[in-house]
Amino acid sequence: MEKAARQPWLKPLVFAPALSPLLWLASRGLRGTLGPDPVAEVLNRLGLYAICLLFCSLACTPLQLVLGWKWPLRVRRMLGLFAFFYACLHLSTYLFVDQGLDFGGIAKDISKRRFVTVGFAAWCSLVPLAITSTQAWVRRLGYRRWKALHRLVYLAGALACVHFIWRFKTALLQPVLFTAVLALLLGIRLAARARPAARRVSVPSESR
Amino acid sequence: MGIRSSEITPRSLYIRRREFLAVGAAGAGALLLPRAVLAAAEAPHGRKLEGVKPGQPSTDEKKNSLEEITHYNNFYEFGTDKDDPARHASKLQTRPWTVKVEGECAKPGTFDIDELLKFPLQERVYRLRCVEAWSMVIPWDGFPLATLLEKVQPTSRAKYVAFETVVQKQNMPGVGGFGAIPFPYLEGLRIDEAMHPLTLLAVGMYGEELPKQDGAPIRLVVPWKYGFKSGKSLVKIRLQETQPPTTWSQYAGGTEYGFYANVNPEVDHPRWSQAKERRIGELFRRPTLKFNGYGDQVAKLYAGMDLRKFF
Numbered sequence: 005m006e007k008a009a010r011q012p013w014l015k016p017l018v019f020a021p022a023l024s025p026l027l028w029l030a031s032r033g034l035r036g037t038l039g040p041d042p043v044a045e046v047l048n049r050l051g052l053y054a055i056c057l058l059f060c061s062l063a064c065t066p067l068q069l070v071l072g073w074k075w076p077l078r079v080r081r082m083l084g085l086f087a088f089f090y091a092c093l094h095l096s097t098y099l100f101v102d103q104g105l106d107f108g109g110i111a112k113d114i115s116k117r118r119f120v121t122v123g124f125a126a127w128c129s130l131v132p133l134a135i136t137s138t139q140a141w142v143r144r145l146g147y148r149r150w151k152a153l154h155r156l157v158y159l160a161g162a163l164a165c166v167h168f169i170w171r172f173k174t175a176l177l178q179p180v181l182f183t184a185v186l187a188l189l190l191g192i193r194l195a196a197r198a199r200p201a202a203r204r205v206s207v208p209s210e211s212r
Numbered sequence: 213m214g215i216r217s218s219e220i221t222p223r224s225l226y227i228r229r230r231e232f233l234a235v236g237a238a239g240a241g242a243l244l245l246p247r248a249v250l251a252a253a254e255a256p257h258g259r260k261l262e263g264v265k266p267g268q269p270s271t272d273e274k275k276n277s278l279e280e281i282t283h284y285n286n287f288y289e290f291g292t293d294k295d296d297p298a299r300h301a302s303k304l305q306t307r308p309w310t311v312k313v314e315g316e317c318a319k320p321g322t323f324d325i326d327e328l329l330k331f332p333l334q335e336r337v338y339r340l341r342c343v344e345a346w347s348m349v350i351p352w353d354g355f356p357l358a359t360l361l362e363k364v365q366p367t368s369r370a371k372y373v374a375f376e377t378v379v380q381k382q383n384m385p386g387v388g389g390f391g392a393i394p395f396p397y398l399e400g401l402r403i404d405e406a407m408h409p410l411t412l413l414a415v416g417m418y419g420e421e422l423p424k425q426d427g428a429p430i431r432l433v434v435p436w437k438y439g440f441k442s443g444k445s446l447v448k449i450r451l452q453e454t455q456p457p458t459t460w461s462q463y464a465g466g467t468e469y470g471f472y473a474n475v476n477p478e479v480d481h482p483r484w485s486q487a488k489e490r491r492i493g494e495l496f497r498r499p500t501l502k503f504n505g506y507g508d509q510v511a512k513l514y515a516g517m518d519l520r521k522f523f
Contacts, residue, residue, distance in 0.1 A: 109485060
Protein backbone atom coordinates (compact mmCIF):
# COMPACT_ATOMS: atom_id res chain seq x y z
CA MET A 5 0.00 0.00 0.00
CA GLU A 6 1.16 3.45 -0.83
CA LYS A 7 0.13 6.75 0.62
CA ALA A 8 -2.25 8.82 -1.48
CA ALA A 9 0.21 11.67 -1.45
CA ARG A 10 2.62 9.46 -3.35
CA GLN A 11 0.52 9.38 -6.48
CA PRO A 12 1.15 12.83 -7.87
CA TRP A 13 0.85 11.37 -11.37
CA LEU A 14 -2.69 10.03 -10.92
CA LYS A 15 -4.59 13.24 -11.55
CA PRO A 16 -2.47 14.44 -14.49
CA LEU A 17 -2.81 10.98 -15.99
CA VAL A 18 -6.60 11.31 -15.94
CA PHE A 19 -6.67 15.03 -16.68
CA ALA A 20 -4.78 14.68 -19.97
CA PRO A 21 -7.05 12.08 -21.62
CA ALA A 22 -10.12 13.92 -20.33
CA LEU A 23 -8.98 17.14 -21.98
CA SER A 24 -7.60 15.57 -25.15
CA PRO A 25 -10.93 15.25 -27.05
CA LEU A 26 -11.36 19.01 -26.81
CA LEU A 27 -7.83 19.62 -28.10
CA TRP A 28 -8.48 17.14 -30.90
CA LEU A 29 -11.71 18.91 -31.82
CA ALA A 30 -9.93 22.27 -31.77
CA SER A 31 -7.16 20.95 -33.99
CA ARG A 32 -9.72 19.62 -36.45
CA GLY A 33 -11.33 23.05 -36.44
CA LEU A 34 -8.02 24.75 -37.16
CA ARG A 35 -7.22 22.26 -39.93
CA GLY A 36 -10.72 22.60 -41.40
CA THR A 37 -11.44 18.88 -41.14
CA LEU A 38 -14.73 19.09 -39.27
CA GLY A 39 -16.70 18.12 -42.38
CA PRO A 40 -19.39 19.94 -44.35
CA ASP A 41 -21.40 20.92 -41.24
CA PRO A 42 -18.79 21.87 -38.62
CA VAL A 43 -21.38 23.34 -36.25
CA ALA A 44 -23.32 20.09 -36.04
CA GLU A 45 -20.07 18.12 -35.72
CA VAL A 46 -18.78 20.24 -32.83
CA LEU A 47 -22.19 20.24 -31.13
CA ASN A 48 -22.58 16.47 -31.36
CA ARG A 49 -18.99 15.69 -30.37
CA LEU A 50 -19.14 17.93 -27.29
CA GLY A 51 -22.40 16.28 -26.26
CA LEU A 52 -20.87 12.83 -26.70
CA TYR A 53 -17.78 13.81 -24.67
CA ALA A 54 -20.00 15.18 -21.90
CA ILE A 55 -21.89 11.88 -21.65
CA CYS A 56 -18.66 9.85 -21.80
CA LEU A 57 -17.07 11.85 -18.98
CA LEU A 58 -20.27 11.74 -16.94
CA PHE A 59 -20.26 7.97 -17.25
CA CYS A 60 -16.57 7.80 -16.32
CA SER A 61 -17.39 9.70 -13.13
CA LEU A 62 -20.35 7.40 -12.49
CA ALA A 63 -18.14 4.34 -12.92
CA CYS A 64 -15.78 5.28 -10.07
CA THR A 65 -17.87 4.01 -7.18
CA PRO A 66 -18.98 0.79 -8.93
CA LEU A 67 -15.31 0.08 -9.74
CA GLN A 68 -14.50 0.42 -6.10
CA LEU A 69 -17.44 -1.74 -5.09
CA VAL A 70 -16.76 -4.56 -7.52
CA LEU A 71 -13.00 -4.60 -7.88
CA GLY A 72 -11.97 -2.93 -4.69
CA TRP A 73 -10.02 -0.23 -6.50
CA LYS A 74 -9.90 2.98 -4.58
CA TRP A 75 -7.97 5.20 -6.93
CA PRO A 76 -11.02 5.99 -9.11
CA LEU A 77 -12.60 7.76 -6.15
CA ARG A 78 -9.70 10.19 -6.11
CA VAL A 79 -10.43 11.33 -9.66
CA ARG A 80 -14.22 11.15 -9.47
CA ARG A 81 -14.67 14.86 -8.80
CA MET A 82 -12.34 15.79 -11.63
CA LEU A 83 -14.21 13.53 -14.05
CA GLY A 84 -17.53 14.98 -12.93
CA LEU A 85 -16.27 18.52 -13.42
CA PHE A 86 -14.97 17.59 -16.86
CA ALA A 87 -18.42 16.23 -17.72
CA PHE A 88 -19.93 19.55 -16.64
CA PHE A 89 -17.25 21.42 -18.60
CA TYR A 90 -18.11 19.55 -21.80
CA ALA A 91 -21.84 19.92 -21.11
CA CYS A 92 -21.32 23.70 -20.80
CA LEU A 93 -19.41 23.80 -24.08
CA HIS A 94 -22.15 21.70 -25.71
CA LEU A 95 -24.87 24.03 -24.44
CA SER A 96 -22.84 27.14 -25.39
CA THR A 97 -22.35 25.84 -28.93
CA TYR A 98 -26.11 25.33 -29.17
CA LEU A 99 -26.93 28.79 -27.75
CA PHE A 100 -24.27 30.93 -29.39
CA VAL A 101 -23.61 29.25 -32.71
CA ASP A 102 -26.38 26.80 -33.59
CA GLN A 103 -29.16 29.16 -32.53
CA GLY A 104 -27.13 32.38 -32.92
CA LEU A 105 -28.55 33.67 -29.59
CA ASP A 106 -32.06 33.89 -31.04
CA PHE A 107 -33.71 33.94 -27.61
CA GLY A 108 -37.22 33.54 -28.96
CA GLY A 109 -36.21 30.42 -30.86
CA ILE A 110 -34.22 29.06 -27.92
CA ALA A 111 -37.08 29.55 -25.45
CA LYS A 112 -39.46 27.87 -27.87
CA ASP A 113 -37.01 25.03 -28.47
CA ILE A 114 -36.51 24.34 -24.76
CA SER A 115 -40.17 24.61 -23.82
CA LYS A 116 -41.73 22.89 -26.82
CA ARG A 117 -39.34 20.14 -27.82
CA ARG A 118 -39.01 17.30 -25.37
CA PHE A 119 -35.63 16.33 -26.81
CA VAL A 120 -34.23 19.79 -26.06
CA THR A 121 -36.15 20.07 -22.77
CA VAL A 122 -34.58 16.88 -21.48
CA GLY A 123 -31.08 17.89 -22.57
CA PHE A 124 -31.45 21.24 -20.85
CA ALA A 125 -32.78 19.54 -17.72
CA ALA A 126 -29.72 17.26 -17.72
CA TRP A 127 -27.43 20.30 -17.81
CA CYS A 128 -29.47 22.03 -15.08
CA SER A 129 -29.16 19.02 -12.79
CA LEU A 130 -25.37 19.12 -13.17
CA VAL A 131 -25.15 22.76 -12.08
CA PRO A 132 -25.69 22.27 -8.33
CA LEU A 133 -23.31 19.32 -8.39
CA ALA A 134 -20.56 21.40 -9.96
CA ILE A 135 -21.14 24.27 -7.52
CA THR A 136 -21.05 22.02 -4.47
CA SER A 137 -18.11 19.94 -5.66
CA THR A 138 -15.63 21.50 -3.24
CA GLN A 139 -14.64 20.22 0.20
CA ALA A 140 -15.94 23.47 1.65
CA TRP A 141 -19.40 22.70 0.32
CA VAL A 142 -19.27 19.17 1.74
CA ARG A 143 -18.62 20.71 5.16
CA ARG A 144 -21.23 23.41 4.71
CA LEU A 145 -23.99 21.01 3.75
CA GLY A 146 -22.90 18.18 5.98
CA TYR A 147 -21.81 14.96 4.34
CA ARG A 148 -25.18 13.23 4.36
CA ARG A 149 -27.02 16.09 2.75
CA TRP A 150 -24.18 16.63 0.30
CA LYS A 151 -24.30 12.98 -0.67
CA ALA A 152 -28.06 13.02 -1.07
CA LEU A 153 -27.73 16.05 -3.33
CA HIS A 154 -25.10 14.36 -5.42
CA ARG A 155 -27.38 11.42 -6.17
CA LEU A 156 -28.75 13.90 -8.72
CA VAL A 157 -25.92 12.67 -10.92
CA TYR A 158 -27.96 9.60 -11.77
CA LEU A 159 -30.85 11.79 -12.82
CA ALA A 160 -28.43 13.74 -15.00
CA GLY A 161 -27.16 10.49 -16.51
CA ALA A 162 -30.68 9.25 -17.22
CA LEU A 163 -31.75 12.57 -18.74
CA ALA A 164 -28.61 12.63 -20.87
CA CYS A 165 -29.44 9.14 -22.17
CA VAL A 166 -33.01 10.13 -23.03
CA HIS A 167 -31.71 13.26 -24.76
CA PHE A 168 -29.28 11.08 -26.71
CA ILE A 169 -31.94 8.51 -27.73
CA TRP A 170 -34.51 11.12 -28.74
CA ARG A 171 -31.99 12.97 -30.87
CA PHE A 172 -32.27 10.33 -33.56
CA LYS A 173 -35.25 9.47 -35.68
CA THR A 174 -34.49 5.76 -35.63
CA ALA A 175 -33.37 3.50 -32.82
CA LEU A 176 -29.58 3.56 -32.79
CA LEU A 177 -27.21 1.20 -31.08
CA GLN A 178 -24.91 3.80 -29.49
CA PRO A 179 -27.45 5.62 -27.30
CA VAL A 180 -29.06 2.33 -26.35
CA LEU A 181 -25.67 0.96 -25.26
CA PHE A 182 -25.04 4.08 -23.17
CA THR A 183 -28.39 3.56 -21.47
CA ALA A 184 -27.51 -0.07 -20.78
CA VAL A 185 -24.18 0.99 -19.22
CA LEU A 186 -26.00 3.52 -17.03
CA ALA A 187 -28.41 0.83 -15.88
CA LEU A 188 -25.48 -1.47 -15.10
CA LEU A 189 -23.66 1.20 -13.08
CA LEU A 190 -26.79 2.02 -11.11
CA GLY A 191 -27.54 -1.68 -10.69
CA ILE A 192 -24.13 -2.31 -9.11
CA ARG A 193 -24.76 0.43 -6.55
CA LEU A 194 -28.24 -0.82 -5.74
CA ALA A 195 -26.94 -4.35 -5.34
CA ALA A 196 -24.23 -3.09 -3.00
CA ARG A 197 -26.81 -1.24 -0.92
CA ALA A 198 -28.87 -4.37 -0.60
CA ARG A 199 -25.95 -6.31 0.83
CA PRO A 200 -25.83 -6.83 4.58
CA ALA A 201 -24.45 -3.90 6.50
CA ALA A 202 -21.78 -6.11 8.01
CA ARG A 203 -19.92 -6.08 4.72
CA ARG A 204 -19.62 -2.36 4.83
CA VAL A 205 -16.92 -0.50 6.64
CA SER A 206 -18.59 1.35 9.42
CA VAL A 207 -17.13 4.73 10.18
CA PRO A 208 -18.67 7.29 12.50
CA SER A 209 -19.83 10.25 10.50
CA GLU A 210 -17.94 12.64 12.82
CA SER A 211 -14.71 11.30 11.44
CA ARG A 212 -15.23 13.17 8.21
CA MET B 213 -23.87 5.57 11.51
CA GLY B 214 -22.78 3.37 8.69
CA ILE B 215 -20.73 4.96 6.01
CA ARG B 216 -19.55 2.68 3.28
CA SER B 217 -15.91 2.43 2.42
CA SER B 218 -16.85 3.71 -1.01
CA GLU B 219 -17.77 7.00 0.53
CA ILE B 220 -14.42 7.61 2.10
CA THR B 221 -11.65 9.28 0.19
CA PRO B 222 -9.26 6.40 -0.27
CA ARG B 223 -5.84 6.60 1.25
CA SER B 224 -4.30 3.78 -0.63
CA LEU B 225 -4.04 2.51 -4.14
CA TYR B 226 -3.09 -0.78 -5.66
CA ILE B 227 -0.21 -1.54 -7.96
CA ARG B 228 -2.44 -2.78 -10.79
CA ARG B 229 -3.74 0.71 -11.39
CA ARG B 230 -0.86 1.54 -13.75
CA GLU B 231 -1.80 -1.17 -16.14
CA PHE B 232 -5.47 -0.30 -15.89
CA LEU B 233 -4.91 3.37 -16.47
CA ALA B 234 -2.87 2.77 -19.57
CA VAL B 235 -5.43 0.38 -21.03
CA GLY B 236 -8.28 2.64 -19.98
CA ALA B 237 -6.74 5.73 -21.50
CA ALA B 238 -6.06 3.96 -24.77
CA GLY B 239 -9.60 2.57 -24.86
CA ALA B 240 -11.17 5.93 -24.11
CA GLY B 241 -9.04 7.55 -26.79
CA ALA B 242 -10.13 5.03 -29.39
CA LEU B 243 -13.78 5.47 -28.43
CA LEU B 244 -13.66 9.20 -28.79
CA LEU B 245 -11.71 9.27 -32.03
CA PRO B 246 -14.10 10.78 -34.58
CA ARG B 247 -14.85 8.41 -37.39
CA ALA B 248 -15.19 11.30 -39.80
CA VAL B 249 -11.46 11.90 -39.84
CA LEU B 250 -10.84 8.28 -40.76
CA ALA B 251 -12.92 8.67 -43.90
CA ALA B 252 -11.15 9.71 -47.04
CA ALA B 253 -12.26 13.22 -47.94
CA GLU B 254 -12.03 13.06 -51.68
CA ALA B 255 -14.83 14.01 -54.01
CA PRO B 256 -15.70 11.23 -56.47
CA HIS B 257 -15.92 12.11 -60.14
CA GLY B 258 -18.32 10.31 -62.44
CA ARG B 259 -18.31 10.11 -66.22
CA LYS B 260 -18.83 13.46 -67.94
CA LEU B 261 -22.37 13.96 -69.27
CA GLU B 262 -22.79 15.09 -72.89
CA GLY B 263 -25.00 17.90 -74.14
CA VAL B 264 -26.32 19.25 -70.84
CA LYS B 265 -28.13 22.54 -71.48
CA PRO B 266 -28.83 25.18 -68.84
CA GLY B 267 -32.43 24.88 -67.65
CA GLN B 268 -34.90 27.09 -65.82
CA PRO B 269 -35.65 27.73 -63.09
CA SER B 270 -32.15 27.77 -61.64
CA THR B 271 -31.04 29.77 -58.65
CA ASP B 272 -27.92 31.90 -58.87
CA GLU B 273 -27.15 31.37 -55.20
CA LYS B 274 -23.69 30.10 -54.34
CA LYS B 275 -23.52 26.40 -55.14
CA ASN B 276 -22.26 23.92 -52.59
CA SER B 277 -19.04 22.21 -53.58
CA LEU B 278 -18.97 18.65 -54.91
CA GLU B 279 -16.95 17.80 -51.80
CA GLU B 280 -19.78 19.06 -49.56
CA ILE B 281 -22.54 17.46 -51.61
CA THR B 282 -20.78 14.09 -51.57
CA HIS B 283 -19.75 14.04 -47.90
CA TYR B 284 -22.93 15.07 -46.12
CA ASN B 285 -25.63 12.65 -47.15
CA ASN B 286 -28.66 10.93 -45.77
CA PHE B 287 -28.76 7.54 -47.49
CA TYR B 288 -29.74 5.18 -44.70
CA GLU B 289 -29.05 2.07 -46.77
CA PHE B 290 -25.38 2.91 -46.22
CA GLY B 291 -25.68 3.95 -42.57
CA THR B 292 -27.22 6.74 -40.56
CA ASP B 293 -24.17 8.98 -40.13
CA LYS B 294 -23.77 11.80 -42.60
CA ASP B 295 -20.40 10.46 -43.75
CA ASP B 296 -21.49 6.80 -43.98
CA PRO B 297 -22.69 7.07 -47.61
CA ALA B 298 -19.35 8.59 -48.67
CA ARG B 299 -17.55 5.65 -47.09
CA HIS B 300 -19.81 2.80 -48.18
CA ALA B 301 -21.70 3.82 -51.32
CA SER B 302 -18.84 2.85 -53.65
CA LYS B 303 -20.11 -0.74 -53.33
CA LEU B 304 -23.42 0.15 -54.99
CA GLN B 305 -23.74 -1.61 -58.36
CA THR B 306 -25.19 0.85 -60.88
CA ARG B 307 -24.85 -1.27 -64.05
CA PRO B 308 -26.84 -2.99 -65.38
CA TRP B 309 -29.70 -0.77 -64.19
CA THR B 310 -33.27 -0.45 -65.29
CA VAL B 311 -36.21 1.61 -64.11
CA LYS B 312 -39.55 -0.11 -64.36
CA VAL B 313 -42.54 2.16 -64.96
CA GLU B 314 -45.85 0.37 -64.38
CA GLY B 315 -49.38 0.66 -63.11
CA GLU B 316 -52.13 2.92 -64.40
CA CYS B 317 -50.66 3.72 -67.81
CA ALA B 318 -51.22 2.74 -71.42
CA LYS B 319 -47.61 1.84 -72.21
CA PRO B 320 -45.81 0.47 -69.15
CA GLY B 321 -42.16 -0.17 -69.77
CA THR B 322 -38.72 -0.88 -68.46
CA PHE B 323 -36.10 1.74 -69.25
CA ASP B 324 -32.42 1.04 -69.31
CA ILE B 325 -30.28 3.67 -67.57
CA ASP B 326 -28.20 4.22 -70.71
CA GLU B 327 -31.43 4.93 -72.58
CA LEU B 328 -32.48 7.42 -69.88
CA LEU B 329 -29.09 9.14 -70.06
CA LYS B 330 -29.90 9.97 -73.70
CA PHE B 331 -32.96 12.03 -72.73
CA PRO B 332 -32.33 15.77 -73.33
CA LEU B 333 -30.52 16.79 -70.16
CA GLN B 334 -30.64 20.17 -68.51
CA GLU B 335 -28.88 21.69 -65.56
CA ARG B 336 -31.13 22.96 -62.77
CA VAL B 337 -29.53 24.63 -59.79
CA TYR B 338 -31.95 23.95 -56.96
CA ARG B 339 -32.03 24.60 -53.27
CA LEU B 340 -32.29 21.38 -51.29
CA ARG B 341 -33.86 21.69 -47.85
CA CYS B 342 -33.46 18.67 -45.59
CA VAL B 343 -36.14 18.02 -42.98
CA GLU B 344 -33.29 18.11 -40.44
CA ALA B 345 -33.04 21.90 -40.94
CA TRP B 346 -29.94 22.08 -43.12
CA SER B 347 -29.80 23.00 -46.77
CA MET B 348 -27.58 23.05 -49.84
CA VAL B 349 -27.60 24.47 -53.36
CA ILE B 350 -27.03 21.72 -55.91
CA PRO B 351 -26.55 21.87 -59.68
CA TRP B 352 -28.52 18.83 -60.84
CA ASP B 353 -28.38 17.44 -64.35
CA GLY B 354 -31.50 15.64 -65.46
CA PHE B 355 -34.88 15.88 -67.10
CA PRO B 356 -38.43 16.51 -65.86
CA LEU B 357 -40.11 13.38 -64.51
CA ALA B 358 -43.03 14.39 -66.72
CA THR B 359 -40.92 13.57 -69.81
CA LEU B 360 -40.71 9.93 -68.73
CA LEU B 361 -44.30 9.70 -67.47
CA GLU B 362 -45.67 11.09 -70.76
CA LYS B 363 -43.93 8.24 -72.57
CA VAL B 364 -45.94 5.63 -70.65
CA GLN B 365 -49.19 7.57 -71.05
CA PRO B 366 -50.83 7.64 -67.59
CA THR B 367 -54.53 6.80 -67.56
CA SER B 368 -57.17 8.90 -65.82
CA ARG B 369 -56.94 6.53 -62.87
CA ALA B 370 -53.32 7.54 -62.25
CA LYS B 371 -53.80 9.83 -59.24
CA TYR B 372 -50.55 9.11 -57.45
CA VAL B 373 -47.02 8.00 -58.28
CA ALA B 374 -45.13 5.56 -56.04
CA PHE B 375 -41.34 5.37 -56.09
CA GLU B 376 -39.26 2.41 -55.02
CA THR B 377 -35.51 2.60 -54.50
CA VAL B 378 -32.93 -0.14 -54.85
CA VAL B 379 -31.97 -2.69 -52.21
CA GLN B 380 -28.63 -4.43 -52.63
CA LYS B 381 -28.36 -6.01 -49.24
CA GLN B 382 -24.84 -7.34 -49.73
CA ASN B 383 -23.60 -3.88 -50.74
CA MET B 384 -25.53 -1.87 -48.18
CA PRO B 385 -24.34 -2.07 -44.58
CA GLY B 386 -27.34 -0.09 -43.33
CA VAL B 387 -29.93 -2.58 -44.58
CA GLY B 388 -31.24 -4.90 -41.88
CA GLY B 389 -29.04 -3.47 -39.12
CA PHE B 390 -30.09 -2.67 -35.57
CA GLY B 391 -33.03 -0.27 -35.53
CA ALA B 392 -32.90 0.18 -39.30
CA ILE B 393 -35.94 1.50 -41.09
CA PRO B 394 -37.61 -0.98 -43.46
CA PHE B 395 -36.29 -1.20 -47.01
CA PRO B 396 -36.88 -0.77 -49.90
CA TYR B 397 -37.30 2.92 -49.25
CA LEU B 398 -40.69 4.00 -50.57
CA GLU B 399 -41.79 7.47 -51.53
CA GLY B 400 -44.73 8.96 -53.36
CA LEU B 401 -46.19 12.05 -55.00
CA ARG B 402 -49.56 13.15 -56.20
CA ILE B 403 -49.75 12.98 -60.01
CA ASP B 404 -49.88 16.77 -60.35
CA GLU B 405 -46.76 17.05 -58.20
CA ALA B 406 -45.04 14.38 -60.26
CA MET B 407 -45.98 16.08 -63.55
CA HIS B 408 -44.89 19.51 -62.31
CA PRO B 409 -42.07 20.96 -64.44
CA LEU B 410 -39.92 21.50 -61.33
CA THR B 411 -39.90 17.79 -60.52
CA LEU B 412 -36.77 16.24 -61.94
CA LEU B 413 -35.23 12.88 -62.50
CA ALA B 414 -31.56 13.67 -61.93
CA VAL B 415 -28.84 11.55 -63.49
CA GLY B 416 -25.94 13.86 -62.69
CA MET B 417 -24.58 16.90 -60.93
CA TYR B 418 -21.86 19.34 -61.88
CA GLY B 419 -22.00 17.94 -65.43
CA GLU B 420 -20.96 14.45 -64.34
CA GLU B 421 -22.89 11.24 -63.68
CA LEU B 422 -24.36 11.18 -60.16
CA PRO B 423 -22.00 10.16 -57.38
CA LYS B 424 -23.23 6.93 -55.80
CA GLN B 425 -23.83 8.49 -52.37
CA ASP B 426 -26.14 11.03 -54.01
CA GLY B 427 -28.39 8.40 -55.53
CA ALA B 428 -26.72 7.06 -58.65
CA PRO B 429 -27.62 6.31 -61.32
CA ILE B 430 -31.01 8.07 -61.22
CA ARG B 431 -32.93 9.82 -58.49
CA LEU B 432 -35.90 12.05 -57.89
CA VAL B 433 -35.55 15.76 -57.09
CA VAL B 434 -38.59 17.62 -55.76
CA PRO B 435 -37.14 20.97 -54.68
CA TRP B 436 -40.12 22.39 -52.77
CA LYS B 437 -40.36 19.34 -50.52
CA TYR B 438 -38.04 18.13 -47.78
CA GLY B 439 -35.16 16.12 -49.17
CA PHE B 440 -36.40 12.72 -48.02
CA LYS B 441 -39.19 12.91 -50.60
CA SER B 442 -36.57 12.72 -53.35
CA GLY B 443 -35.80 9.01 -53.46
CA LYS B 444 -32.33 7.93 -54.53
CA SER B 445 -31.27 5.11 -56.87
CA LEU B 446 -34.77 4.51 -58.26
CA VAL B 447 -35.74 1.13 -59.67
CA LYS B 448 -39.51 1.34 -59.90
CA ILE B 449 -42.11 4.01 -60.60
CA ARG B 450 -45.72 2.98 -60.25
CA LEU B 451 -48.77 4.98 -61.28
CA GLN B 452 -51.76 4.23 -59.08
CA GLU B 453 -55.17 5.42 -57.99
CA THR B 454 -54.56 5.41 -54.22
CA GLN B 455 -52.05 7.28 -52.11
CA PRO B 456 -49.03 4.98 -51.78
CA PRO B 457 -47.58 4.05 -48.41
CA THR B 458 -44.22 5.75 -47.87
CA THR B 459 -41.40 4.74 -45.58
CA TRP B 460 -41.33 7.78 -43.31
CA SER B 461 -45.06 8.44 -43.22
CA GLN B 462 -45.47 4.92 -41.83
CA TYR B 463 -42.54 5.10 -39.44
CA ALA B 464 -43.23 5.74 -35.75
CA GLY B 465 -46.97 5.94 -36.32
CA GLY B 466 -46.63 8.65 -38.96
CA THR B 467 -45.61 11.33 -36.46
CA GLU B 468 -42.12 11.77 -37.86
CA TYR B 469 -42.65 13.06 -41.40
CA GLY B 470 -45.83 13.31 -43.41
CA PHE B 471 -46.73 12.37 -46.97
CA TYR B 472 -46.77 15.90 -48.33
CA ALA B 473 -43.63 17.18 -46.58
CA ASN B 474 -43.70 20.55 -48.28
CA VAL B 475 -40.99 22.81 -46.92
CA ASN B 476 -42.85 25.01 -44.46
CA PRO B 477 -41.27 27.25 -41.81
CA GLU B 478 -44.65 27.54 -40.07
CA VAL B 479 -45.10 23.84 -39.36
CA ASP B 480 -42.52 22.52 -36.89
CA HIS B 481 -41.19 19.02 -36.64
CA PRO B 482 -41.93 17.49 -33.21
CA ARG B 483 -38.26 17.69 -32.28
CA TRP B 484 -37.08 20.88 -33.91
CA SER B 485 -38.22 24.11 -35.46
CA GLN B 486 -38.43 24.36 -39.23
CA ALA B 487 -38.36 28.17 -39.14
CA LYS B 488 -34.64 28.33 -39.90
CA GLU B 489 -32.04 26.25 -41.62
CA ARG B 490 -28.28 26.07 -41.78
CA ARG B 491 -26.97 26.33 -45.31
CA ILE B 492 -24.01 23.97 -45.41
CA GLY B 493 -20.91 26.19 -45.52
CA GLU B 494 -22.50 28.94 -43.43
CA LEU B 495 -22.14 29.38 -39.68
CA PHE B 496 -25.48 30.85 -38.67
CA ARG B 497 -28.97 29.79 -39.62
CA ARG B 498 -31.00 31.60 -42.24
CA PRO B 499 -34.80 31.80 -42.43
CA THR B 500 -36.49 28.94 -44.26
CA LEU B 501 -38.69 29.92 -47.19
CA LYS B 502 -42.16 28.47 -47.64
CA PHE B 503 -42.11 25.79 -50.35
CA ASN B 504 -38.32 26.29 -50.19
CA GLY B 505 -38.75 29.49 -52.19
CA TYR B 506 -40.67 27.78 -55.02
CA GLY B 507 -44.08 29.00 -53.85
CA ASP B 508 -44.72 31.03 -57.02
CA GLN B 509 -44.58 27.84 -59.03
CA VAL B 510 -46.19 25.30 -56.68
CA ALA B 511 -48.37 27.01 -54.05
CA LYS B 512 -51.38 26.70 -56.37
CA LEU B 513 -51.14 22.89 -56.14
CA TYR B 514 -52.23 23.13 -52.52
CA ALA B 515 -54.90 25.82 -52.74
CA GLY B 516 -57.47 25.31 -50.00
CA MET B 517 -55.49 22.57 -48.23
CA ASP B 518 -54.66 22.82 -44.52
CA LEU B 519 -50.88 22.41 -44.68
CA ARG B 520 -50.74 21.78 -40.92
CA LYS B 521 -52.96 18.76 -41.35
CA PHE B 522 -51.35 17.60 -44.58
CA PHE B 523 -47.79 18.10 -43.37
